[in-house]
Structures are given as structure tokens and as C-alpha cells.
Amino acid sequence: MNAFLDKMRFWIPAHAPAWAVKASFAVWIAYKNLTMPQQKKSFGPLNQDKTFYVIRLYPPASGFLADYNYVLGYMKNAYDHGWIPVVDMQNYQTLYNEDSPIHGTTNVWEYFFEQPLDPATGKRYTLEEVYQSKNVILSNGSDQFCNYTGDADPEVLKWQHEMYLRVPFKKELTDYIEKMRASIQIPADMDLIGAPIRGSDLGKRFYGHAIQTTTEETIELLKTRVEAWSHEDRKVGIFVNSEEQTAIDLVRERFTHVYCTNSVRFVNNESDKVNRVADLYNKISKYENILQYLTNIYLLSQCDSLFGTMNNGYYTAIIWNGGKFSHLETIDKGTYN
Incomplete structure (x- = not known):
């Protein structure tokens, strides 16, 4: 695909009216099926x-x-x-x-x-x-x-x-995950609520995609979940994942036990200039970008509970968890149209 067509397939869902998006999707799918x-x-x-x-x-x-x-x-x-x-x-x-x-x-x-x-x-x-x-x-x-x-859907x-389970992680990914998990130093008596906060591309209108909770919305909702999902004999912390450093910083300001990896993130409104999270590879290699991304999603999947808005990362964490979350709550704000 040439650079113009690649740019247009992201520009149209973000800017075109709904009828134009639907028409372009239909043409695009027909073209792909034909070719x-x-x-x-x-x-x-x-x-x-x-x-x-x-x-x-x-x-x-x-x-x-x-x-x-x-x-x-x-x-x-x-x-x-x-x-x-x-x-x-x-x-x-x-x-x-x-x-x-x-x-x-x-x-x-x-x-x-x-x-x-x-x-x-x-x-x-x-x-x-x-x-x-x-x-x-x-x-x-x-x-x-x-x-x-x-x-x-459970089925x-x-x-x-x-x-x-039939396509396990390569050893290099497994080793990296274990290295990052060890660096976070989560106490043994701590249950974690996984809290992904999606910014950048999914913080903007993209036709058909789920509208994401803002950082402030997530923080307010988390306050009640931390209290409701706590156990008498265990502490409750938050494992927060976001490609936006601002989101990480705000959660740290509002809660005591907050954990995250040291992944490379957007700072100072950098994501306003990009169409997708993949553009983080302008800061690091594409391989390193996805290595960090998969690590964060896997760590979310291993939390005691998960709380967030639907997107591919959030959904993949649910798949990888295999139904073991003590609490799983998906916030539905509808989809962009």
C-alpha cells in the first residue's frame, strides 16, 4: 500500500461523516477480497x-x-x-x-x-x-x-x-516480561486492579471504535472499586498502563499504591501529532515498542481484577487471563459515530 492510501485509511474514520466512512469501508473490504x-x-x-x-x-x-x-x-x-x-x-x-x-x-x-x-x-x-x-x-x-x-462472550x-495457548510467547518476550515484573517489586500481600487508560489515537474520534474513559473519569471510578474490591487481609494497589505519561502521573497523585513499568511513553502532548500508538516507534524501534506493549498487556492480564474501556489491548488481557479475574468491569461509553 502506498503512503497516501495508508494515511487515508486512518484519516477517514477520524474525520469523515458516518455515511462516507461506511461507504469507504465497504469499498475497501470489497477491494481486499478481490485482490x-x-x-x-x-x-x-x-x-x-x-x-x-x-x-x-x-x-x-x-x-x-x-x-x-x-x-x-x-x-x-x-x-x-x-x-x-x-x-x-x-x-x-x-x-x-x-x-x-x-x-x-x-x-x-x-x-x-x-x-x-x-x-x-x-x-x-x-x-x-x-x-x-x-x-x-x-x-x-x-x-x-x-x-x-x-x-x-464467554464461549x-x-x-x-x-x-x-497454542501460540506461546517466544523466550525473549517471556524473559523481558519477567524482568519487568521483577523491577516493579509488587508486595506479596498486594492485590492489583489493572487499570489501562488509553489515550493517543483512541482518545480521538475513530468511527466504530469504543469511546474511551478519560484519565479523570477512570480515577473517579477507581476510587469506589479500590474500596469495594479490597480484602481484610490484603492491600489493594493499582497497576496502571497508558501510553500517556500524564495519565500515569495523575493516577500516582491520587492513589498510594500505584505500579507501572518504565515503558517509553508520550509526553507533553506529543500524541496530539500522531494517528496511532504505533507512532511511538519514532521514539524507539518498532520491535521495542511492541515488546513493551505486550509486556504491559500481559501484566494487566495477571492482575487480580481488571477495570477499563474496550479496546484491543484490554480485550487481549481478558483473553490471556482465562477467566481468573476476581472482578472484571468494562465501562461502556458507546462508540464513535
Whole structure:
């Protein structure tokens, strides 16, 4: 996609009237389906008794956890058909591909996650092997197999958690998460309320996306939750995550036990000049940006309770938690129109 079209697909939902957004979405989906339909291919003689399903997203795809949740849906589709999924973010590039290999790979998926598991053999296949195999299906580049930022449907969350378990974190991500968790130094007798506060792109009008609570709204609501969700024998703290440093600072001013990572964040209204959180990679590399992002979302998923407004990060934390939150409360302010 050229730079102009990439810019327009973010400008239109932020500025155009609803009818124009709907029309442009319809045209865009039709164009993607026409130019990247599902296809059957034969690339070589290997694995003649297996069918592989190459998961590809229409370049340059979308925000990282939107991409991730698309992949979970494609994985379920593959398993439901008896196919073996493999994710290709190398030949079908995303917003997050680096110019040089990361951990020996140019496949963005493999920067952070293992390839999906073949339950029949316990094996994970490489792109190199798949592209030498006899039976290969290239996915449609834009299918959405569930509304992953709508209501947190228990049955949908169940299979999404199962898909998550089949694509575990790479060792480098796991090690980084553990390093960040240790640096926060959370007391053993402390229960945490996870409080994501989304600013930057989702703090502005973006058609169809959930309207986010402001920092002040979140703080006022948190006051009652800290009291209601406390236990007699345990302290209650807040793990706050935001790409806006101002939000972190305000929560720290209002509460005693506040924890966060030392991730790079927007300061001094920098996010007013960007369209998406991905533009943090102007401050750090794209890889480091997503490494920090995934770490914060995982730490949210491990809190005792979670409280916030729907977006891909918040929803992914719910998937990764697997239904273990003592309290889960989603604030619904409606969607932008």
C-alpha cells in the first residue's frame, strides 16, 4: 500500500461523516477480497498427507493486537477444517516489520510468538517448510471470524484462550516480561486492579471504535472499586498502563499504591501529532515498542481484577487471563459515530 492510501485509511474514520466512512469501508473490504482471496496452492512435494493454512493479513494490516486477534480467529478456522495454521507476516508485511532480522527472523509474528501447534504431531512448522509443501491454502487477507472488541462472550473467550495457548510467547518476550515484573517489586500481600487508560489515537474520534474513559473519569471510578474490591487481609494497589505519561502521573497523585513499568511513553502532548500508538516507534524501534506493549498487556492480564474501556489491548488481557479475574468491569461509553 502506498503512503497516501495508508494515511487515508486512518484519516477517514477520524474525520469523515458516518455515511462516507461506511461507504469507504465497504469499498475497501470489497477491494481486499478481490485482490487477496483465499487460494489453494501447491509449492512442492513435502507433507503430502497434510494441508497447511497460511494466515496472511492484507498489508500493512492494522494495530498489533488487532492483527493478533485476527490471527486467533484464522487459527480456529484452520483447526475447524483440519488444517495446520502457520502465520506469515514476512511475505505479507505489517506496520511492524523491521529492516533487519529480529532473533534471526523477518517474520513479525515470530518476533514475539511461536508458530501455531499441530495438535496431531505436537510440531510447529516453519514458513520455509510450508512453502515447499504440496497442499497449501493461502487465507483471505481480511476475514474477521469474530467481533473481538464487542461483548466479552464467554464461549468466544474460551476458544480464543485455547488459541492463545497454542501460540506461546517466544523466550525473549517471556524473559523481558519477567524482568519487568521483577523491577516493579509488587508486595506479596498486594492485590492489583489493572487499570489501562488509553489515550493517543483512541482518545480521538475513530468511527466504530469504543469511546474511551478519560484519565479523570477512570480515577473517579477507581476510587469506589479500590474500596469495594479490597480484602481484610490484603492491600489493594493499582497497576496502571497508558501510553500517556500524564495519565500515569495523575493516577500516582491520587492513589498510594500505584505500579507501572518504565515503558517509553508520550509526553507533553506529543500524541496530539500522531494517528496511532504505533507512532511511538519514532521514539524507539518498532520491535521495542511492541515488546513493551505486550509486556504491559500481559501484566494487566495477571492482575487480580481488571477495570477499563474496550479496546484491543484490554480485550487481549481478558483473553490471556482465562477467566481468573476476581472482578472484571468494562465501562461502556458507546462508540464513535
